[in-house]
Amino acid sequence: MSANPITHKSPATSCHNCTYGAQVLNDGTTRFRLWAPSAERVELVIDELALPMKRDADGNHTLLVEVDPDTRYVYRVGDRQVPDPASRAQPGGVLGASMVVDPRDYVWKCNDWNGMPWHHAAICEVHVGAMGGFENVSQALPRLAACGYTAIELMPVNSFQGDRNWGYDGVLPYAPDASYGSIDSFKALVDEAHRLGLAVILDVVYNHFGPVGNELAHYAPEFFNADTHTPWGAAIDFRRPQVARYFIDNALMWINEYRIDGLRLDAVHAIQPKAFLEELGAAIRRTCLPRGREVWLILENEHNSASLLRGDYNAQWNDDLHNVLHVLLTGEHEGYYGDFAKHPTQDLAKALSEGFIFQGQHDRRGISRGEPSQDLRPSAFVLFLQNHDQIGNRPLGERLTCLANEADLRAATVLAALSPMVPLFFMGEEWGCRTPFYYFTDYDGELAQKVREGRRAEFAHFSGFTDPERRELIPDPNALDTYAASIPRVEDSMLAMEWKRWFAGLLQLRKRYLVDRLGNCCALGCEVLGDKAVYARWRLSDGHRWEIALNLSDRDVSLPRDSATKVLWIEPQDAMDALDRGVLAAHTAVVTERELEGERLLA
Numbered sequence: 001m002s003a004n005p006i007t008h009k010s011p012a013t014s015c016h017n018c019t020y021g022a023q024v025l026n027d028g029t030t031r032f033r034l035w036a037p038s039a040e041r042v043e044l045v046i047d048e049l050a051l052p053m054k055r056d057a058d059g060n061h062t063l064l065v066e067v068d069p070d071t072r073y074v075y076r077v078g079d080r081q082v083p084d085p086a087s088r089a090q091p092g093g094v095l096g097a098s099m100v101v102d103p104r105d106y107v108w109k110c111n112d113w114n115g116m117p118w119h120h121a122a123i124c125e126v127h128v129g130a131m132g133g134f135e136n137v138s139q140a141l142p143r144l145a146a147c148g149y150t151a152i153e154l155m156p157v158n159s160f161q162g163d164r165n166w167g168y169d170g171v172l173p174y175a176p177d178a179s180y181g182s183i184d185s186f187k188a189l190v191d192e193a194h195r196l197g198l199a200v201i202l203d204v205v206y207n208h209f210g211p212v213g214n215e216l217a218h219y220a221p222e223f224f225n226a227d228t229h230t231p232w233g234a235a236i237d238f239r240r241p242q243v244a245r246y247f248i249d250n251a252l253m254w255i256n257e258y259r260i261d262g263l264r265l266d267a268v269h270a271i272q273p274k275a276f277l278e279e280l281g282a283a284i285r286r287t288c289l290p291r292g293r294e295v296w297l298i299l300e301n302e303h304n305s306a307s308l309l310r311g312d313y314n315a316q317w318n319d320d321l322h323n324v325l326h327v328l329l330t331g332e333h334e335g336y337y338g339d340f341a342k343h344p345t346q347d348l349a350k351a352l353s354e355g356f357i358f359q360g361q362h363d364r365r366g367i368s369r370g371e372p373s374q375d376l377r378p379s380a381f382v383l384f385l386q387n388h389d390q391i392g393n394r395p396l397g398e399r400l401t402c403l404a405n406e407a408d409l410r411a412a413t414v415l416a417a418l419s420p421m422v423p424l425f426f427m428g429e430e431w432g433c434r435t436p437f438y439y440f441t442d443y444d445g446e447l448a449q450k451v452r453e454g455r456r457a458e459f460a461h462f463s464g465f466t467d468p469e470r471r472e473l474i475p476d477p478n479a480l481d482t483y484a485a486s487i488p489r490v491e492d493s494m495l496a497m498e499w500k501r502w503f504a505g506l507l508q509l510r511k512r513y514l515v516d517r518l519g520n521c522c523a524l525g526c527e528v529l530g531d532k533a534v535y536a537r538w539r540l541s542d543g544h545r546w547e548i549a550l551n552l553s554d555r556d557v558s559l560p561r562d563s564a565t566k567v568l569w570i571e572p573q574d575a576m577d578a579l580d581r582g583v584l585a586a587h588t589a590v591v592t593e594r595e596l597e598g599e600r601l602l603a
Contacts, residue, residue, distance in 0.1 A: 017256070017287065018249040019242075021086030021174060024069065024102040033062045034075050034084065035242045036219040043076040050076060058242065059220075069105065072097040082215040086246065087175045089183060090159045094171050094213030103257040106187045113194035115261045115294030116150065118314045119379040119518035122417075122507050123201065123424040125153040125387055129164055130437075130487045131427065134181035138189045141196055147430040147500065148507025151199040153264060155388055157186070158205065161212035162442025164483045166388065167203065168266060169210030169441065173250050190259050199261035201296060202254055206247045207270035208232035211447060230270045238276035247276075248283045255284065255295055262296030264317075269302040281312025298382060304356045304370035309380045315422055318381040320357035324348050325385060325412055328532055328552050329404040334462050339363050345534065349526040352419070352536040352548075355381050378420035378521055378538060385409075385416050386426045388437065395459045395474045397436035397486065399428070407572065407587035408552045410502075414571050414589035415550050417506035418514065420521045420538045428488040432499035438475050440483040448478045509569055513593070517541045530557040533584065545594040551584045559584035565592045 023031045032044050037059025043050040044063050053061035053075075067073075074081045074097050083090060087098035124144055131137045137152075144152060156167030159175040170177075176186050193200050208230060209216070216223045217234075223243055228235035238244055254260040263284075268277055281297055299308060299316040309316060324340040324347045327333060333341035340347055340357070347357045355378075358370035373380075384390075391399055400409055416423050428435060441451055456471040465471050475482040517540040524545065526536040532553035538546045549559050560582055568591045570576055575585040584590065 017252055018086065018174075019245050020249065021084055021088060022073070022098070022100045024100065024104075025064075029064055029066045030071075030100055031062065031064045032073070032084075033060055035060050035223075035246070036075075036077055037222050037242075039077045039219045041078075042219075044073060045076050045081060046071060046073045059222075060242075067100055069100055069102040071100040073100065074098065077219040080215065080218060082219070083172065083213070085172065085214075085216055086249075087159075087172050089178070090172055090175045091178050093178065094159050094161050098175075101183060106184050108187070108191055108259070110191050110194040113259075114292050115199055115296075117294060117519070118296050119420075119422065119521075120515045121151045121199065121296070121422050122149050122510060123151045123153050123382070123422070124149045124427060124430070125155065125424060126427040127155045127166070127388065127437075127486075128157055128180045130483075133179070134176075134185040134189045138185075138192045141189075141192055141198060144430075145196045145198055146504065148504045148511065149198065149425075149430075150511075151201055151261070152193065153201040153262075153424070154203060156203045156205050156266070159213070160210055164440055164442045164480075165210075166392070166439065166441075168205050169212075170205055171210045171213040173204065173206075173247075174253060187258055194259070199294075199296070200259075201262040201264055201298065202258075202260045203264045203266055204251065204254070205266045206236070206250075207267045208236065212443065228272065232270075235270070235272060238271060238273065244276055244279060248280055251280060251284055252287060261294065262298060262314075264298040264300065266300055267302075268299050274305065274308075277308060277313075278311065281308075285312050302369065304358055304373065306356065306359075306371040306373040306376060309373075309376055315380050315382050317387070317424075318351065318355065318383055318421065321348075321351040321381065321421075322384055322387075322390060324351060324357065325415075326390070326400075329385075329400060329408055329412055336364075345528055345530075345532055349528050349534045349536070352534065353523045353526040374523075377518075378523060379422055379518055381421045382424050383416050383419055383421035384424040384426075385412055386429060387424065388426065391426060391437045392439045392486075395462065395465055395471075397438040397475070399426075399434060399436065401432055401434045402436075405587065410571050411550060411552060411587055411589035413503070414506060414569060414591065415548055417503075418510055418569065418591050419536070419548060420514065420518055420523075420540075420546060423510075430500055430503045431491060431496045432503075433488050433491070435488045436485060437488075438482045438486045439477050440486060441477045442483075443478055452476050452478060506569070509591075513568060514540075514546065517544070521546075529559060529584065530555065533557045535559060535584075543596045547592045547594060549584050549588075549590045549592075551586055551588050554586050556583045556585050558582055559590075561592070565594045567592050 020033050036042050042053045042061040053063040055061050084098040088101035089099040156170055157176045158170035159172040159177045160170045163179050190200050224234040225237040226234050297313045299313055301316055324344050327337050327340045327344045351357050355373035355376050356370050359372045360370050362368050456474050459465040520541040522539050524537040524539050526534050529535050533551040535549045540546055570590045575588040578585040
């Protein structure tokens with residue numbers, strides 16, 4: 001820790017709306033605050049100097065002092081020295097000292113950016129570490145923009161143990177992980193994205209903490225509800241106002257200080273009560289948002305809570321739609337895919353016309369899941385064929401390029417890119433990447449052994465992995481080779497370049513014909529044409545009808561078409577002759593638009 005002069009000051013007003021942590025105030029002093037209700041005494045430790053903090057009736061320990069930015073500090077609670085749970089930076093990792101950060105130090109260049117409407121989003125999900133850190137992601141932004149993306153979504157960047165992690169095992173949600181680069185390099189990434197017209201979404205994890213570096217249970221057991229358990233241990237107790245404030249302030253920090261355009265909230269089905277999500281959404285909408293600024297809120301939610309999507313949340317990742325498309329593309333039916341394997345064509349039609357498949361029915365475990373969603377606009381659902389979970393949670397991390405017939409994958413990609421739902425793709429999909437994406441961590445000792453064994457035991461009941469020797473093929477999450485093998489290899493082959501041109505053409509078509517007419521879009525239903533074949537229709541905000549027909553089967557099916565319909569895209573191109581005869585060929589997708597009666601079709 002650096003030696004700095006320390007002077008006690010009178011309270012002043014903070015220029016940032018964070019209740020906890022080290023807050024640099026307008027007069028240059030710094031207010032340190034820790035919620036430790038079970039501790040009678042807490043000290044702020046800077047170098048060898050320990051300063052007692054003042055405790056209030058709610059268990060907040062506060063001290064106002066004058067220190068320089070970049071000062072390293074820890075809290076001493078009893079005989080433990082712990083990092084700040086609201087630390088803005090952890091240069092030495094989650095077990096090291098925290099660092100004072102003045103958010104005003106970065107000079108923003110792109111100051112006229114206010115975002116874009118949610119229905120304009122076409123998202124590329126990326127892992128910052130696998131792309132080489134904040135600076136390398138910044139360098140990749142022009143390439144991503146050229147592919148037609150309008151937004152990037154960063155997997156969590158909060159501090160975690162070790163040098164590599166998916167980010168969902170983070171323990172200090174306010175501090176970007178030092179292995180990815182500096183705070184300024186992260187802000188420069190956002191700055192450059194905005195200069196290029198790209199929005200930035202950040203994954204945040206508010207449902208649990210990782211296994212290493214979380215000290216809260218030792219001095220603030222009230223942070224958790226011991227009566228409610230999750231896959232990660234005792235649930236976070238969002239009923240407590242201090243806990244709710246801790247996470248709400250975190251969300252506001254990303255939006256206001258880092259100028260993040262949207263947050264994707266991980267696994268909110270593990271957050272109880274649901275009232276916290278409503279409180280969080282309302283706080284973001286009403287607090288510190290300049291007039292006219294667009295901020296997106298996206299959920300991952302197994303409960304399919306359509307009610308949340310009628311309020312402050314823009315959309316939810318549509319796992320139902322992904323799952324049924326995966327069944328149709330691969331034939332897989334194990335695990336949760338079993339819920340979608342009985343009537344996949346009918347389920348696909350339901351998802352395209354109503355959003356969720358599970359709207360209150362019982363799943364394979366006998367659990368009722370979901371709420372009616374047919375009144376929601378298509379943009380309330382994020383449609384994807386792949387994401388980090390759906391690739392990385394496979395035993396061998398295969399992408400669909402290694403699992404599905406190429407013709408079917410291209411046809412399904414047309415649906416993903418050109419449906420009125422908001423499309424999301426995983427890094428590398430734009431060139432047909434075949435690099436696997438594994439689950440990886442950087443633990444050692446007993447924890448590393450537990451993670452390795454737990455990962456392999458998870459798939460013991462899957463066909464192909466019932467044999468213990470076969471399970472040894474599942475990569476060790478802690479091995480450096482596992483991480484290295486997950487870094488997307490940019491291919492310069494003719495096939496990859498052709499795929500990239502083809503993919504960019506899809507998103508260009510979306511931008512040209514679709515996004516400006518999605519404001520009041522609504523689904524008009526989806527017809528089953530045959531096994532693995534459907535015909536979906538939507539009404540656009542100008543009254544025109546958008547239509548997508550998809551046939552993932554080996555057989556041609558009938559598809560009535562009249563002269564009032566314009567074909568905007570057909571995949572493959574040589575299926576046009578069949579379409580002229582009223583036939584939707586096998587392994588084909590076609591996108592058409594039907595004009596309003598008496599009006600001219602779009603040029």
